[in-house]
Amino acid sequence: MNDERISFLLELNQIEYDCHAMLNQEYAALLDDSISEKQLITLNHLEEKGRILTGELAELLNITPSAVSQMLNKLEKKQFIRRYINPDSRREIFVELDQAGIDYLNLNRQIELSIIERFYAKLPWEDLQHLKRIMTQFKEIIISERANRQSADL
Template identity: 85%
Template sequence: MNDKQLTFIRELNQIEYDCHVMLNQEYAALLDDSISEKQLITLNQLEKKGRMLTGELATLLNITPSAVSQMLNKLEKKQFIRRFINSDNRREIFVELAQGGIDYLNLNRQIELSIIKRFYAKLPWEDLQHLKRIMLQFKAIIIKEQSIDHLPDD
C-alpha cells in the first residue's frame, strides 16, 4: 500500500469516527453510557438466544469466567439480566434478559430507527446498496484474516 492510499484510508477512518461521535453525542442522553461493548453484546446475544450459560458467554466474549461474573454483576445491579441455577446441573448458571435489558434494547432500536429516518434515508438507495456491498466485502476480509491468524503453528 502506498502513502496516498494509506492517507486516503486514514481519512476514511476519521470520517467514520466523526460520524460515530456526532451520533453518540446526539443520542447519548437517551442511553446508559456506562454499558460496555461486551455488556451490549451480552444483552444482544441473550435477546437472540433467550438464555445462555455463563460459560457460553465467557467463550463468546473470549473472557474468563471470573470476568463474566463481574460483568453480569453490573448488569444484574441495573436489572438488565437475571441469573438462575440450572435445575439439571446445579453447577451451571443460566442468564436471561430481565425487563430492564429488554427496555434498553428496545430503546436502542428506537434510536437506530431515528438514525435511519433522519440520516440514512437522505442517501440515494443505490449508494446504500453499494455501501452494504463494500461493508460485506470488508467483513469477509476480516473474517478470512482472523481465521488465518488463528491457524495452529506447524
C-alpha cells in the same frame, strides 16, 4: 501499502469515527452511558439466544469466565440480566435478559430507526446498496482474518 493509500484509509477511518461520535452526541441523553460496548454486545447475544450458559457467553465474547462473571455482576445490579442455576446441572448458570435489559434494547432499536429515518434515508438507494456490499465484504475479511489468527494460535 503505499503512503497515499494509508493516508486515504486513515481519512476514511476518521470519517467513520466522526460519524459515530456525532451520532453518539445526538442520542447520548437517551442512552445509559454506563453500559460498555462489550455489555451491549452481551445484551444483544442474550436477546438473540434467549438464555445462555455463562461458559458459552465467555466463548462467544472471547473472554475468561472470570471476566464474564464480573461483567454480569454489573449488569445484574442494574437489572439488565438475571442469572439462575441450571436445574439439570447445578454447576451451570444460565443468564437471560431482565426487564431493564429488554427496555434498553428496545430503546436502542428506536434510536436505530431514528438514525435510519433522519440520516440514511437521505442517501440514494444505490449508494446504500453499495455501502452494504462494501461493509459486508469488510466484515467477511475481518471474520476470515480472525479465523486465520485463531487457527495459527492453536
